[in-house]
Amino acid sequence: MMTYDILIVGSGGAGLYAALESRMEEELQVGVLTKVYPTRSHTGAAQGGVNAALANLDETDTWQDHWFDTVKGSDYLADQDAVEIMTREAPMVVREMEHWGCPFSRTDEGKIAQRPFGGASKPRACYSADKVGHVMLHTLYEQGIRHGVNFFNEWLALSLLHDGKRCQGVTALNIQTGRVHTIRAKAVILATGGHGRIYWTRTSNALGNTGDGTAMAYRAGLPIKDMEFIQFHPTGLRRTGILVSEGARGEGGYLLNGLGERFMSRYAPEKMELGPRDLVSRSCETEVREGRGGPDGEVFLDLTHLGADRIKERLPQIRELCIEFEGVDPINEPIPIKPTAHYSMGGIHTDLNGQTPIEGIYAAGEAGCVSVHGANRLGGNSLLDILVFGKRTGRHALEFARNNDLVPLGMDQEKADEAMIAAMMAGTSGDSVADIRRAMGELMAEKVGVYRNAKDLESAVDTLAELQERLGRVRVQDKNRAFNTELVSALEMKNMLDLAEVVTVGALARQESRGAHTREDHPERNDQAWLAHTLATRGGDGKPKLEFNPVTITQFEPQARTY
Amino acid sequence: MSETITPDRKSILANIRIQRFTPGQHKSAFYDNFKVSVETGMTVLETLRLIKNTQDSSLTFRAFCRSKICGSCAVRVNGKPVLACSTQLMPILEDFKKESVTIQPLRNMPVLRDLVVDIDPVIEKLSKMHPYLMENRDRIPESLEQESLMSRQELSRFDYITDCILCGSCYSACSAASADPKYAGPLTLAKAYRFSADVRDDFKGERMQAAVDQGLWSCAQCRKCINVCPKDTRPAVSIQRMRKMSIDDGIHDTPGSRRAKAYTEDVAKYGQVNKPMLPVIVNGPKGWAAIEAADNYLRKHGIEPERQVCLLDGQNSAEQIYDKVKEIESKGENKI
Amino acid sequence: MSDKIRYGFYSGCCFQGADARFYEILQDVFAKIDVELELIQDAVCCGSGVIEERSELTSLAVNAKNMAHAEKMGLPLYTPCSTCFNVISNAQKRMRENPALHAQVNEILAEQGLEYKGTCKITHTLWVIAQDVGLEKLKERVTNPLSGLRVASYYGCHTRNPADIQGFESADNPTSLEDILRVLGVQIVEYETQEDCCGYHLAWPNNQLNMQMTANVLEGAHKKDVDLMVTSCPLCFKSMDGSQAKALAQTGKNFQLPVLFLPELVGLACGMSPDEMKLQFHGVPVSLRL
Incomplete structure (x- = not known):
């Protein structure tokens, strides 16, 4: 039987960071089990940035500003102690990524470049062109090769094993052979990402973002938190749900209904297309519900009035994406779009170290919920979450595995x-x-x-x-x-x-x-x-039982969320 | 005035011909044909998924992100490696003027099932290339309180390669990889260059030797990898640059580096390469066999062999150009 | 007689010295289809992609010089060598994409009184025949259609890759070679290795691999029981014909497959004799049922 000190399920940013952190200090056996190959993980799809108050662009930026922005963005549902940790540690983890070779874009002085992002009061999203998640994921994988992390590629975890108090390991299916195996481990870190695929074709998520770790934990009796919060992005492509980024509207794109009307005038007459994500998503949805959508229940993002030159110069990647994934050239015709499920704020309930109520079982990243995103995640905070809490969880699991022995397996x-x-x-x-x-x-x-x-x-x-x-x-x-x-x-x-x-x-x-x-x-x-977290556990009848926990408020009293 | 939007969406009943193979169940690969109504906007991946969901649930292929960033779904369509997720089917049917399209697994890797290949051999080759940054402490501070500085120009030396998604398309297209299973292949050599070209890295020697040992000079520069790369990472260009770097680092004792020297010096001196003598210049005395064979062939046809550079009318040295380039390069003013 | 189509002829290294016969064949065959070549004077070796391994800027500068001469002649630059076509086209592309680089290269050329404007059109044999001469005219000049011949067509790599140096046809599905062959009357046979590289540029750094790659391509065609292979690339021709015996011996294969350089086949179809096409120079004997 395979035995590891620490077994990490999931090979995105959180899982790989946890693997590196737990592998760095001593010769513990660390395995990463993934149903794909590490570099296929959905972390790679994050385009825009990772937030850290480095103050490279605006020297007045502080981690406290970042802290407040995140709490406000969460509609005050995030735990403020958790957000404090995340925003305070942000500069360290971003620099660590940089020291490992992550190719961030650079400022004139050669520092890590930063850009403004929705909901952030200062430009603090560190970026690498439009591929920051991709280069972070590859950097972590590369360092994983260097430090001898063991990878189980194309294995699907099935069940989480524990004795009611302590972690025992997992069972998993080797996809290539079709055989089921038990893998014992002192500590298991669930880092399997989100569950946007419950909306199936109406999501920007990868085909495999099916919430495997979260569901395993739920079935194993662990509480999962704030699951009702799913972020929708207003402009997903009609056929595939793939995102057309906000840049297209920022550049002057119109949102049209099937009748060719600029319908945002009904909902946000001043901001029009540049209203916040949730409002724009609701407006698109209303148009379709009231019968003013296109033939396939879509609305349209129209760039044609910008002209071929401007589209080619300013929005080349968006144009390429529309041609490749939708077969539509935005120079010639409007892009058919639908709101698309984008991010799962909820997940496995953990403490500030990523630990669940069962000792030795941890969760990190989109699969977990500390909670730092509350009711709404800010752009640039998902990558930060996986770095900070991937690292913390890895470190804590390392301490745990160093000081504890394996516990015997129970049922088969x-x-x-x-x-x-x-x-x-x-x-x-x-x-x-x-x-x-x-x-x-x-x-x-x-x-x-x-x-x-x-x-x-x-x-x-x-x-x-x-x-x-x-x-x-x-x-x-x-x-x-x-x-x-x-x-x-x-x-x-x-x-x-x-x-x-x-x-x-x-x-x-x-x-x-x-x-x-x-x-x-x-x-x-x-x-x-309702200023409370929803905790769901599986009842004896197989149905979810809900409990509500207070939100941790340490610094910022809830106010109206206006921008 | 607004106008109702009526998108122009076509549909063609196409024949999708797919290579099938399950080890242990089939003796050899065969083809299945599926009739699919292909609509405007439909990608190859959507087509495969439609077949799996409605016609044959055992059809096996990989796919994950659907958005050209994870590299899972590379297959060959009419022979060319592509990402299934970002390849529109309608334009291919139109390009080939056929209502049938053939989908096959990538080449040069063993087939696990249908369109799924075993990429582990490629990952192993990659792993031997030391594909990670080793901190150059002149550039990277020990403390996480500071970042290392890197100029945009320094970043641009390798940034284009960091788009690589390890999809294996270039490896599939590589004829040298087909002919020599030990050859590392385009993506692995490009990755080696990516790190060696990073000013924050301090590991050049060992990685360089690993690249030379795994076939840095076995690339024929056919440039197919540039053509098929879905992320435009130009592996063959990185291989040329890695070759230059290996010579600059003092690895002169290879046939490839001797060829580079010969071409460069001959063109400077004569404007042409001394082709008749190339075998000996590149391979030393054992090159004489090739020269003698060529001599015999020419004599047989009544032509007297030459040992000199052959020039046409007006061909001259390119020395002036070389001198000027050297001047520019020594000042670091190169605009490449 | 109709007007001649004229090109600045960039020979590359395949059409001089021991291979000078190819220049003669090319001129004779082109005369049949009203094409005239004017040698570009003061041309420099394109560097074959090898000079880049020492200095990319040098490679761009020598090829800008070649193009500048063609521009001065007011003629398109025609090269029968696929690698020259590739390297020169690539130089053009890179300077087009990067105006600062273009300006720098012109500074280098200025000392020789040359300027590369960027207007030079670059073309190769397939496009000269299929596009400029045209299939109609070619058809008129075919007096000896080669019907019944089973032919494996082989483009080689350097007129096709990368796609963005391409001119008028689909890079994934080019048809010019087959279009021409069909006009000559032959039957075209598809084979599995037709897209593979012959490895010519490994001839000296890794001859063994070159031979293996060449043998792989030949074997794919041989399996389809073809009468001959035709290639539009003179370097591929050297691999396929000149190195065939060695490649097949090294890989333990035992067959002979005649290989023709495309202009030779055009000449034969236009009524020229095997002697005029100097087929006796081939490494693999060509005995066609003509």
């Missing part, structure tokens, strides 16, 4: 997982994973999307239960166990449905509108009743 989970897979392979229904998945995505986008209300949410809870039942009978038709991607999809589907249920139940419970969570029937923020 490997056998139980093997039986579950065998049941999926032998299912009776003619239903396909693809059908159930599509139904889930459409349901979530329609009823648990940008707009929510009690009636829709209640019906969504019922429909999700039906989908669970359908999934229970589904049959994987591909009978070959080696590299069976249909089986992998079925296992991911199980994870997504569990989380979709928690998201929906949380959204139904939270009778207010805060940050990314908009209730048509409760349009105001309500600090008296």
Whole structure:
């Protein structure tokens, strides 16, 4: 049986940083298990920047400014002690990335370049052209090779093992062979990213952002937090949900409905297209709901009036993206767009060191929830979160593994997982994973999307239960166990449905509108009743049980969030 | 006045021909044909996913980000390595003037199943290249209280390579990698150059030797890798630059570096290369065999062999150009 | 007779010295299709991409000089060598993308009283025939259609890669060679290795690999039972014909595949004799059922 001191599940920025941090100091055996290859992880898709108050561009910037901006952006739901740690440590981790070779863009003096970002009072997003997540991910992977981190590539973690107090390890499927294995570990760090794929095609996320670690933790009895908060980005491409960045609107692009009207005049007559993300997303959604969308339920981002020269000079990457992914040249015609699920604020409940209530089990990055993003994440803070808390979690896990021994395994989970897979392979229904998945995505986008209300949410809870039942009978038709991607999809589907249920139940419970969570029937923020974190655990009946924890407020009293 | 927007969206019933193979189940690769209604805007990846979801759920391929940044989904479409996610199908059908398109796995790597290849051999070659920054303490402070400074010009020496997503397209297109399994391939050599060209790095010698040992001089400069790279990282250019760097670092004892010296000096002196003598110039005395073979061939056809540079009318030395370039380069004013 | 199409002829190293016969063949064949070549004087070796391994700026400057001469003649620069085409086109592209570099190169040329304006058109054999002469005219001049011949067409790499130095045809699906061959009357056979590189530029630094690569291409064509291979690249021709015996011996293969340089086949189809095309110089004997 394979045994590691520390096993990290997930190879994005949080997982790799944790691996490096726990590997640096002594000869502990550290393994990173990933269902893809490390450099495929979704961290690579982050384009804009990583926030740190380096004050390279504006020398008046301080980490305290960053602290306040983040708390305000979170609609006061973030824990202020956690945000304090993140913003205070930000300059260190960004410099550490730089010392490891990360190719940040440079200022005239040769310092790390910074740019302004939405919701930030000073220009503090450190960037590398439009590829900062990509170069950070590769830098971490490169250093991982240098420091002898062991990689399990194309392994899917299945179950989290613990004895009620202490971590025991995980079971996982080797995708290439199709065999299930138990991997024992003193400490497990779940760094599997977000779960935007519960919206299936209506997301900017990678195909694999299915919340595997979060669902594993939930099934293993750990609490997951603030799951109802999902950030939507207003301009995803019609077919794929891939983001057209805010730059297109910043450059003067119009938002048009199917009738060719500049509809933002109805919702934000002054700011027009440059209103905040959530407002623009809601406006697009309203146009379509009221029958003024395009033929495919889309609206349009029109750049044609800017002219070919300006588009080629100022927005070349956006143009390339539209041509490659949508087959539309924005010089000639408007870009069809839809709001797209972008980021999961919620995740596995952890303390400031990434530790869950079970000793030795940790979570970091988008899979975890410390919480630093509260009800709405600021641009440039997702990469920062994975660096700071990846590092802290790695360090804490290192201390833990150094001072503790393995605990004995209990029940034979490997056998139980093997039986579950065998049941999926032998299912009776003619239903396909693809059908159930599509139904889930459409349901979530329609009823648990940008707009929510009690009636829709209640019906969504019922429909999700039906989908669970359908999934229970589904049959994987591909009978070959080696590299069976249909089986992998079925296992991911199980994870997504569990989380979709928690998201929906949380959204139904939270009778207010805060940050990314908009209730048509409760349009105001309500600090008296709802300045609280939602904690969901799985009840004996398999349904989520909710509890609410107070938000940590140390410095900034909640105010109205206006920009 | 606003006008209703009616997008122009076409659809063609196309035949998608896909290479299939499951080790242990099939003796050799074969092709399946799928009829798909290809719409405007549809990528190769969307097409593969549609087939998997509606026609054959056992069709196996990799995909993850769908947005040209993770490098998972590289396959060959009509022979050319591309990322399935960022390749529109309609223009390919139009380019080839056919209603059929062939999708195959990447070359030069073993097939694990259908369109999935084993990239571990390439990752192993990469790992041997020391593909990471080793801190140059003249440039990188020990403390995290300070950043290291690097000018934009210093960054531009290697920044273009950091776009590489390790998709393997260049490796698939490389004929040298097909012919010599030990050859490191374009992406690995380009990565070696990326770090060696970074002023913050302090590891040049060992990495340089690793590059030479793994085939720095085995690249034929056919430039296919430049053509197929979805991120425009120009691996063949990095290989040329790595070659220059290896010579500058004193690794002269290779046939390749001798060739570079011969070309450069001959063109300076005569405006042409002394081709008849090249085998000996590059390979030393053992090159004589090739020269003798060429001599015999020419004599057989009644031509007297030459040992001199052959010149056409008006061909002269390029010394003036060389001198001027040297002057510019010595002042560091090169605008490359 | 119709008007002649004229080019500034940049010979490269393949059309002089021991290979001078190719220049004669080219002129004779082109005369048949009303093309006239005027030698560019004071031209310098393009450096074959090798000079870059010492100095990129030097490579750009010598090729800017070559183009500046063609500009002065007021003629397009025609080179029959694919590598010369590639290297010179690449120099043009890089200076087009970087005006500061272009200006610097012109400073270098100024001492010789030359200026590279950037207007020079660069072309190669395939485009001269398929585009400038045109398939219609070529068809008129074909007096001896080569019907029945099974031909493996081979572009080689340097007129195709990278795509952004390309001119008028699709880089992924070029058709000029096949278009020309069809007019000559032959049957075109597709084969698996037709996109592979022959490895010519490894001839001296890594001859063994060059031979393996050449053998791989030849074997792919041989498997399809072709009568001959035709290539538009003189360097590929050297690999495929001149090195064939060695390449096949080294890799343990036992066959012979005649290889023709495209102008030779055009000449044959236009009624010229195998002797006029100097086919006796080939390493692999060519005995066509003509």
